[in-house]
Amino acid sequence: MRCGYCMPREVFGSDFHFLPRAELLSFEEISRFVRVAARLGVSKVRLTGGEPLLRKDVPRLVHMLRAIDGVQDIALTTNGLLLAHHAAALGHAGLDRVTVSLDTLDEDLFRSIADTRAPLARVMDGIAAAHEAGLDPVKVNMVVRRGVNDGSVLEMAEHFRGRPEILRLIEFMDVGESNGWRLEEVVPAREMLASIAERWPLRPLSPQPDQGVASRWAYEDGAGEIGVISSVSEPFCHGCTRARLSAEGRLFTCLFASAGSDMRALLRGGAGDEEIEAHLGKIWGRRGDRYSELRAAGAGSPAAEGAATEGASEGAATEGASDGSAPRPARPRSTRRPRIEMSYIGG
Numbered sequence: 146m147r148c149g150y151c152m153p154r155e156v157f158g159s160d161f162h163f164l165p166r167a168e169l170l171s172f173e174e175i176s177r178f179v180r181v182a183a184r185l186g187v188s189k190v191r192l193t194g195g196e197p198l199l200r201k202d203v204p205r206l207v208h209m210l211r212a213i214d215g216v217q218d219i220a221l222t223t224n225g226l227l228l229a230h231h232a233a234a235l236g237h238a239g240l241d242r243v244t245v246s247l248d249t250l251d252e253d254l255f256r257s258i259a260d261t262r263a264p265l266a267r268v269m270d271g272i273a274a275a276h277e278a279g280l281d282p283v284k285v286n287m288v289v290r291r292g293v294n295d296g297s298v299l300e301m302a303e304h305f306r307g308r309p310e311i312l313r314l315i316e317f318m319d320v321g322e323s324n325g326w327r328l329e330e331v332v333p334a335r336e337m338l339a340s341i342a343e344r345w346p347l348r349p350l351s352p353q354p355d356q357g358v359a360s361r362w363a364y365e366d367g368a369g370e371i372g373v374i375s376s377v378s379e380p381f382c383h384g385c386t387r388a389r390l391s392a393e394g395r396l397f398t399c400l401f402a403s404a405g406s407d408m409r410a411l412l413r414g415g416a417g418d419e420e421i422e423a424h425l426g427k428i429w430g431r432r433g434d435r436y437s438e439l440r441a442a443g444a445g446s447p448a449a450e451g452a453a454t455e456g457a458s459e460g461a462a463t464e465g466a467s468d469g470s471a472p473r474p475a476r477p478r479s480t481r482r483p484r485i486e487m488s489y490i491g492g
């Protein structure tokens with residue numbers, strides 16, 4: 146798939162150079178890193194991407210992660226196309242739950258958004274197979290873009306009401322640099338909720354400890370729950386506990402980061418577990434990422450120079466204007482670093 150909001154074909158086409166295999170962390174390296182992270186308190190692991198099911202033998206990785214002391218929850222996010230094929234093996238290996246991306250139930254719109262020739266039925270078969278494999282819960286992620294699939298929100302809500310899957314409506318985010326994000330295309334979560342609640346009244350569910358990024362709502366008529374992820378309209382940086390490890394072993398402490406820390410060099414360079422643990426603890430301890438909050442403070446101007454997670458403070462300098470007018474905030478010269486792509490660090 147080449148969803149335009151994440152991995153557009155114009156950028157990630159057939160001439161795009163993906164990382165050579167030797168650059169990728171092996172399953173053994175990933176597991177070792179997770180073992181060290183678990184000693185620092187990490188208990189939830191999500192395999193995402195890119196498309197995690199494109200990597201050969203992912204159930205073997207799940208099995209290795211399952212054996213790590215302290216890892217209590219293993220989840221996977223997928224576009225669903227290969228899920229029917231792998232669900233049983235993933236379940237046997239110890240995967241707890243799965244999230245499937247699906248932005249509409251309209252066949253033509255599905256193919257257009259995902260830029261794929263694959264039929265929607267393959268994703269639906271994947272969801273069914275996930276249930277059969279005992280993966281629970283199965284969540285469905287719908288990224289909503291105004292003028293693209295906002296017309297599908299009610300149909301999606303209706304379809305998944307009363308079913309075991311939990312639909313989560315996600316605001317279109319300005320992740321990466323390639324998806325042509327515009328604020329006008331963001332449908333605020335409260336607007337989506339209002340349109341659903343008008344038809345099927347909703348009540349807020351109290352947050353569960355460790356519930357993650359979505360706020361949860363229950364249908365008053367008992368037809369289950371729905372989640373919204375409002376990272377643009379109501380950022381939740383302050384409560385974020387996620388770190389992301391890229392396939393080549395770079396660690397990122399924010400979805401909107403520009404740079405990551407090279408863990409592969411440590412893993413391959415002979416560092417002991419204690420050294421890696423100390424390094425990881427230091428990175429985590431000094432993180433100050435709050436891109437989405439800065440974006441919100443800038444009245445929806447995510448491209449604000451210096452708003453990237455590193456170097457954010459540089460925007461505070463001032464300079465005199467050459468035309469003699471009053472000093473104005475300096476445009477930091479080199480602070481606007483490109484944000485890393487979501488398909489690289491995982492959604």
Ligand code: SAM
Pocket residue numbers: 150151193194195196197222223224225244245246286287288315316317318319320324487488491492
């Ligand atoms: N390939 C897998 C998939 O399709 O689910 C995993 C990777 S994808 C980056 C993970 C999640 O991020 C998906 O549910 C996707 O819908 C979401 N996502 C990607 N780009 C997004 C954007 N610009 N705004 C909001 N969510 C986005």
